[in-house]
Amino acid sequence: MATHLTVRGLVIRETPLHDADKLFDLLTDEGIRTVQAKSVRKPGSKYGAVTQLFSYGEFCLRQNGGRFYLDSAVSLNLFYGLRNDLDALALASYFSELIRKTATDQPQPQLLRLYLLSLHHLSEHDRPLPLVKAVFELRLITELGMMPNLVCCSVCMEYQPAHPVLRIRQADLVCAGCLSEPEPQDFAVRASVLLAARHAVFSEPDRLFQFRLRGESETQFAQYAESYLRHRLGMYFPTLKFYHELTGNGRAADAAAPTE
Numbered sequence: 735m736a737t738h739l740t741v742r743g744l745v746i747r748e749t750p751l752h753d754a755d756k757l758f759d760l761l762t763d764e765g766i767r768t769v770q771a772k773s774v775r776k777p778g779s780k781y782g783a784v785t786q787l788f789s790y791g792e793f794c795l796r797q798n799g800g801r802f803y804l805d806s807a808v809s810l811n812l813f814y815g816l817r818n819d820l821d822a823l824a825l826a827s828y829f830s831e832l833i834r835k836t837a838t839d840q841p842q843p844q845l846l847r848l849y850l851l852s853l854h855h856l857s858e859h860d861r862p863l864p865l866v867k868a869v870f871e872l873r874l875i876t877e878l879g880m881m882p883n884l885v886c887c888s889v890c891m892e893y894q895p896a897h898p899v900l901r902i903r904q905a906d907l908v909c910a911g912c913l914s915e916p917e918p919q920d921f922a923v924r925a926s927v928l929l930a931a932r933h934a935v936f937s938e939p940d941r942l943f944q945f946r947l948r949g950e951s952e953t954q955f956a957q958y959a960e961s962y963l964r965h966r967l968g969m970y971f972p973t974l975k976f977y978h979e980l981t982g983n984g985r986a987a988d989a990a991a992p993t994e
């Protein structure tokens with residue numbers, strides 16, 4: 735027998751089916767739900783917009799035999815600002831791939847919240863893309879239980895090293911003076927980059943994007959966040975390579991290729 739439920743969720747993938755039907759993945763507080771929707775690809779369909787990629791809405795679903803079907807939906811935010819900015823759209827696609835590859839069917843409300851906040855800034859164009867990307871990456875990896883230990887130097891316990899080194903393999907922080915065996919992946923960074931990384935890992939969700947970095951500091955922060963995430967997850971992300979190609983960051987595009 736079918737059961738009915740109402741959920742709020744964000745469309746993170748859509749797949750066309752026959753007869754103008756569609757399958758879409760919905761990120762909800764309870765995890766990802768794959769939903770089948772009838773005739774929504776017909777021109778003028780009532781639920782065409784709300785079931786498209788990066789649409790956030792309230793969905794009335796019918797569950798039958800382990801599958802979900804769309805009954806009706808109301809749009810809450812279509813993030814229109816995303817749709818005229820290819821770079822931002824590419825970044826949002828990378829976030830979707832990250833979520834799809836790491837989310838479980840267990841309740842993870844913090845992932846939906848993180849994604850919605852990030853989309854808000856991408857859509858409003860009020861934060862630089864590299865900053866939104868780095869915060870998303872570091873916070874996601876933290877929510878997945880793989881946060882770096884950035885509280886103090888692992889060797890001497892100094893809280894504010896003048897010359898911090900963020901280590902990828904050891905997932906920690908040391909002072910440059912305490913680093914005995916440097917490794918190629920170690921990041922010697924400015925003190926402001928350590929503060930930014932701490933903020934991304936520890937801050938209240940509402941304040942996650944409430945800081946600024948410029949120039950070289952922003953570049954260091956972005957490189958560290960991406961390296962750390964890729965090392966911990968050990969996965970290849972085609973959408974990340976595309977994003978780097980699009981934004982002209984060739985060196986990082988090489989780095990985004992598979993390491994295996």
Ligand SMILES: [Zn+2]
Nearest residue numbers: 887890909912
């Ligand atoms: Zn130290």
